[in-house]
Amino acid sequence: MHIRGLFTKIWAYTGIIVVSVVIVFLFAFVFWKGGSTITWEFLSTPPAGLVLGSEGGILPAITGSLAFTLTAIVIGAVPAISTALYLVFFCKSRRMESMIHLVIQCIAGIPSIVLGLFSYSLFVRDLNFGRCILSSGIALGIMVLPFIEVRAEKTFRELNPAMIQSAYALGCNKTHTILTVVLPACRGELFSGIILGGCYAMGATAPMIFTGAVAFASNPTSLFEPAMALPLHLYLLVAQGHTSLDMAYGTAFVMMAVILISNVLVTMYARRRQREWKQ
């Protein structure tokens, strides 16, 4: 075998082995270290202890994260999918298209901490929302918007144009075609884009540090109050040092489990749709 070929072959195998080991290690490490902390009590009680979080559980952080994530998805997904639909099916001008793309790319390039900064100044300070779920949700929503838009647009463009034109050729207007052919055909991908976007929002700490996530709060009841969040809770536990390390592993366990489960569900759902409806 030629030396260059051999080198490439070794490169390929080394690469995939390193990646696999890293992934397995990350999950195994957290699950192994955090497994013993996970009890029903841990999941169902608020944090307690002299140094907050060194005892008790993480229930308000779980419900808080859920609230942040849902707000972000609602704020991010609807405009993202509308923009993608507009770009693919309605936008006739190339200049308009590239302008929208430019703005989306700019936003995708803004570091999440700067989005947090933005939301803090505008919503918390200028508009007097105070630190609350909504302020964070908007920052997170802006953060996931490009993420979902890019995926949705890609899905729409990859749809066989003949399928869409077949509907046009039958005389159906765009709205009908989109609602009855495009969206159902892309349901799996859109769903996975939204769920993965949700995971992304759930795990992001930077945008919510100043805007709505706090060290301690009870379960959220309205969009206009601050709440706890899993990633910030983890960060604070780590910052406290060794006293809360077990709790930190437990919190990481919960987040990793959520990521793992959502990914598996999304993949399985997409597979099933693929099997049932595609060639």
Add this chain to the structure above:
Amino acid sequence: MRRITNIIFKIILCILTGVTLAALAFVIIFIVKEALPTFNDVSVHEFLFTNEWMPVEGIGSGARFGIFNFIAATVYVSFLAMLIAIVIGIGAALYLSCVATDRIRGIMYPFVDLLAGIPSVVYGFIGLTVIVRLFLKVGVHTGVCVLAAAILLAIMLLPYLISSCSETLLKNKEAYLRAGNALGVDAWYTISTVILPASWKNILTAMILAIGRAMGETMAVMMVIGNANLFPTLLGKSESIAAVIALEMGTAVNGSTHFHALYAAGLVLIVLLFIINVGINMIRNKLL
């Protein structure tokens, strides 16, 4: 009736797109507006190219705002991470595109995507408990350092690099591998001499996207880089722009130069990203 629903739908879509566009444009303008007052007190040159950062006036000395070290750290750690990630990532992508069967690919893609889902705080946490401890054992003072941050960041970049690289490689493999086989050339030789070179252009694009993620990453880097205003060295502490913002925002007095300077630092981060984007694009168009 159908026509009316069509028109209504189209109008709703246009309004939503317009609002999205306006809101996103507003974010950008807002950041610029908040950043500009900094330069009433500090010259652009001083801000960018000096390295003293003393946001609060001390006794006998005025406040200083120089972010050169932070810029250097951000660029340093991002490119280092990129280098590590690209070496491993292209290897893995080569395997996925040229060795793996469809079945294995179907399992491995979602598996690799898991990495993208892990929250950055968890990365930072694992970085602290594993990588930093490892460095400590090897003898690095306190364990936190630029290299630790780069390794962590490299892992975070992997899923983005792997998915886009293997997509390109797969396309090129389908186009060229059979022609290579038909000439009786070893498959790996074709892969290394035809398929990989043909993919460089798109691999560079993937690198642009990844570098964006790397430079904006806050929490994971902040937790392991040490956060000291020093010029970055491989095993020394340093502090990235994003980390400065995250650490000091809570204490910055609203409306003070410090406050605006943090915005300006954010703006510098965005501009830096933009420059790197354009730069890599130019290299790509020139070389390939």
Add this chain to the structure above:
Amino acid sequence: METIMNTESIGTEEYVARSAGTEAAMRVRELSVSYDNKETLHKITTEFPKHCITSIIGPSGCGKTTMLLSLNDLIREIQGVKVEGEILLGDKRTDAIPQEELRRRVGLVFQTPMPFPFSVYKNLTYAPRYYGNHNKKDLDRIVKEKLALVGLYDEIKTDLNKSALKFSGGQQQRICIARALTVEPDILLLDEPCSALDVRSISVIEETLLRLKSQYTIIIVTHNIAQARRLSDKVIFLKDGRLIEEGDAAGLFREPKEAETREFLRGIYG
């Protein structure tokens, strides 16, 4: 609109003489199409006789598909396209007909079979439902009738609720033809409908088309000269966006008038 009611004779003299008496279902006059200022069709003037199969042939890139897409206005979905000239359906300009109606009356089947990702039944009732037909009995009848028309009903009548994408390529293509027929078009456009299919499916589809001829006007783009010969009543030869020659199939294939046509036909036959 009114000015075009009087049809002038178009095309080569011989052709007009031969086809006299056959009414044209569709007419094209001075049709030019350009994408981003690059002209793909240049001043095409021709007509498509009723209840006949007209083939459009020519080397790839000659504008065959563009021509087809112009006929039911799908061309306008493409960015940067400019269309000049006029197209008449019956005696009405197509741009005076509401787009929806035009597309209903001029059906189109694509190169690759492209059923919607639903069941066969839903595919076939998709358009009738859109036009407001929700009568279950009526829909059942349409499904049965149209599938029978493409010779598919007996083959798949037990599988009507299976995903249309689960069938073979040939069956999928016939499902698509049946779907195009569910809206009762006057004209059926087919864009290389057989190029993605195997020989057996091709002959089944060709039989289907010959059967459909009595009820519909068929216009087919094909790169397969033998197929054009087997199917067509009229042939149009395009090259580089220009109409080089047209005429009834037997005549054109036996003794092409233009040197370019001769060359093209000879090239294909080897």
